[in-house]
Amino acid sequence: MTMTRGLQISVGQHSDKGRKPINQDFHGVLVPDEPMLSLKGIAAVLADGISSSTVSQIASESAxxxxxxxxxxxxxxxxxxxxxxxxxxxxxxxxxxxTRKSQYAYDRDKGYVCTLSAMVIKASTAHIFHVGDCRVYRVAGKALEQLTDDHRIIVSSEQTYLGRALGINPQLEIDYQSFEIETGDTFLLATDGAYEFVDARFVTSALSEHAAELDGAAKAIVEEAYRRGSDDNITVQILRIDAVPQREPAGIFNQTSQLPLPPLPEPRAVFDGYRIVREIHASSRSHIYLAVDAVTEEPVALKLPSIDLRDNAAYLKRFLMEEWIARRIDSPHVLKPLSQSKRRGYLYVATEFVEGQTLRQWMTDNPRPDLETVRGLVEQIAAGLRAFHRMEMLHQDLRPDNILIDKTGTAKIIDFGSVKVAGVAEAAPQDETDEILGTVQYTAPEYFLGQGGSPRSDMFSLAVICYQMLTGKLPYGTQIARIRRKADVRRLKYRPADDDSNVPAWVDGALRRALHPDPYKRHEDLSEFVFELRTPNPAYLDTRITPLLERSPLMFWKLTTAALACVVVVLLAMLHAR
Structure with a gap:
């Protein structure tokens, strides 16, 4: 089978019970349509049931x-x-x-157990998942390169047993690897009933002879294994890469990307079934309007692309992504998109209307909020961020302007224009850039070093916001904007939050850790940071003065050198006086 767009592959498969009474192998390949082809790729799976079990064929088929x-x-x-x-x-x-529910609860060799090898091909990358003794090979000229390791323990020349398999233990240890693919690459997945009896010369010869019809090649390999005395089930899968996508993944945004760019509407105008009330916000990045649904009379917010950036392809791609992202996040602390109940005539994003103010305005109105209020807001924002992180998304531009506080005091993250989606980034790795999409004062230092972000980077941004709410200042002032090298990061000087405020020392300790320039020295998870804002960590309650050598080794040695220089000058003066 072949695909006609984007990623294109040819597949050949064949399985036979061989000399066994039943076939305990099972296999399959799924080539989805767009947009799943771009977003999830093509999957091929091969499982082999263990011969000592009478139910392992159920295990392999189920797997x-x-x-x-x-x-x-x-x-x-x-x-x-x-x-x-x-x-x-x-x-x-x-x-x-x-197995635990069966009569063989304590005999895993007779339970629901199988080996498995799976290959997922997405964009220009192959991903292999492997447990057991099925094998995955890459054809290399006239040879076969084995890509997987057999999880088989050899006791003697006549006795071996599986060290790992699906269903043996409650926890699964599985091998994973990924690598780039090229047009023409050919992969072979095979059970031991095939690879133990057929050599590379015959396999490559069969592939050459049946190049136009890979099912024929798979069948020839299976029949040859049987002819050479294979006493097991025999299964072979062949995957050949016919084309690797070199463009934007097709179908991710459905028909939305084909919509015309909208004009900027005037108040009281009817726009695509909505009655415009007023403009809420305008910037170089977008135009947001309050509107009323002409049918339901419900207030909504309409976000239109910036007039100034409509020729910027990268900007338009991020704008298209915003609604796609919003529809995959389910949290009361993340702005909710409207259901797609009507046909659109233009490119825009329609969301719920939140009556309230940005956190930036809230901070202006509340320059000295109490600690409990700040904690409450931080916990809500952290809950919204966790919703992103569960979906393997990084917000990358968390700042007071991108957070709304409604009339009930509920915080909502409202802007997704800089969000990085791991799954989409996999589908279009060539689109990744080193561009810093966030706002400098709230961006984690690792972004400036081109290291990319992580959930701890979003935590850094949240900690800056928390620090700013408590003190009215930024923890590193304007130093972040000057980062160009690792040396600049090492020179960052944190200003303690308890210097000029009523912030407890242990709260400052939690902030200091979340704001550490090294992401690996921050809290491991947002929940840990939020917990430490409420629960004193004994490590932060130590009031002893930290030695200068620990706080600033460079300053320690500078002062030591200066002191030694002074001693030398005094000694020289004394000698001269004699």
Whole structure:
């Protein structure tokens, strides 16, 4: 089978029970339509049941079917690795539970157990997931390059057993690797009933002879293994890369990207079924209007692309992504998009209307808020960020202007123009740039070094906001904007939040850690940071003065050198006086 757009592959498969009474192998390939082809890729799976079990064919069939169905049900925002691991962990748990409920609860060799190798091809990358002794090869000229390791323990020349397999243990340890692919690459997935009896010369010869019809090549390899004495089930899958996508992934935004750019509407004008009330916000990045649905009379917010950036392809791509992202986030602390109940005539984003003020304005109106109020807002914003992180998304531009506080005091994150989606980035790696999309004062130092971000980078931005609410200042002043090298990061000097405010020392300790220039020295998770804002950490309650050597080694040695220089001058003066 072949695809006609974007990623194109040819597939060949064949399986036979061989000399066994039943076939305990199971296999499958799924080539989805767009947009799933771009967002999730093509999946091929091969499972081999263990011969000592009379139910392992159920295990292998369940494992393959579960992977092919459930993998495509995982979030499009997740990476291949995250999606596949979640599915395989769930499958392993189910198989193990079936064994525990059976008469073979304590004999895993007779339970619901199988080996599995899966390959997911997404954009220009192949991802391999492997447990057991099925094998994945890459054809290299007249040779076969084995890409997987057999999880088989050799006891003697006549006795071996599986060290790892699906369903054996409650927890699953699975090998994972990824690598770039090129047009013409050919991969072979095979069970031990095939690879133990057919050599590379015959495999490559069959591939050459049946190049136009890979099912024929797979069948020839299976039949040759049988002819050479294979006493096991025999299964072979062949994947050949016919074309690697070199452009924007097709279908991610459906028909939205084909819509015309809208004019800027005037108040009281009817715009695409909405009655414009007034402009709420205008900037170089977007125009936002309060409008009323002409049918339901419900207030809505309409976000239109910036007039100044409509020729900027990168900007328009990010604008298109905003609604796509919003529809995959479910949190009371993240702005909610409207349901797509009507046909659109223009490119814009329609969301719920939040009556309130930005956190920036709130901070102006509340220059000295009490600690409990600040904690409450930080906890809400952190809950919104966690909703992004669960979907493998980084906000990358968290700042007071991108947070709304409504009349009930509920905080909502409202702007997604800088969000990085791991799954989409995988589908279009060539589009990744070193451009810093966030606002400098709130951006984590690692972005300025070109290291990319992580959830700890969003935590840094939240900690800056928390610090600013408590003190009215920024923890590093304007130093962040001057970062160009690692040396600049090392020179960053944190100003303690308890210097000129009523911030407890232990709260300042939590802020200092969340704002550490090194992301690996920050809290591991947002929940840990939020917890420490409420619960004193004993490590921050130590009132002893930290030695200068620990606080600033450079300053310590400068002062030491200066002191030694003074001693030398005094000694020289004394000698001269004699």
């Amino acid at each position: 393959v079917k579960s992977f092919l169905m459930d993998y495509y049900c995982t979030s499009e925002s997740w990476t291949v690795k995250t999606s596949a691991r979640r599915v395989l962990d769930a499958t392993n748990s189910w198989l193990h539970a079936q």
